[in-house]
Amino acid sequence: MNKIQRLIAWFLIPKGYYCKGCPFWFRDKTRLKQESGYCSYLNKGDWDINAKVSDKVEVQKRQLDGTYKSELVDKSELMPISLLWDQVKECNKR
Numbered sequence: 001m002n003k004i005q006r007l008i009a010w011f012l013i014p015k016g017y018y019c020k021g022c023p024f025w026f027r028d029k030t031r032l033k034q035e036s037g038y039c040s041y042l043n044k045g046d047w048d049i050n051a052k053v054s055d056k057v058e059v060q061k062r063q064l065d066g067t068y069k070s071e072l073v074d075k076s077e078l079m080p081i082s083l084l085w086d087q088v089k090e091c092n093k094r
Contacts, residue, residue, distance in 0.1 A: 009024070010093055013091065015094045016089075017089055018088060022041075024040045024041035025040075025084070026038045034046070035047050035082075035085060037083075039091060041093075046085050056072040058073075
């Protein structure tokens, strides 16, 4: 998109935290439900955004004595990082 197209597109993005009613949001039905959102404004899907996260993620786990210990956990144990599938904005526009 050129600058004028991006400016016009910006006005089409709904205000708020969600993509509901956004003409750039789509669902790729060939993918799992929680990794099926796609934004044509960003040219990215949940799968693209999630792929940028390393396979291991550092988390703080609470111990029985009340202290916290850092541990590396496989990201597949956590919920998906990108929430495009749930129509939560990833573009931070408007």
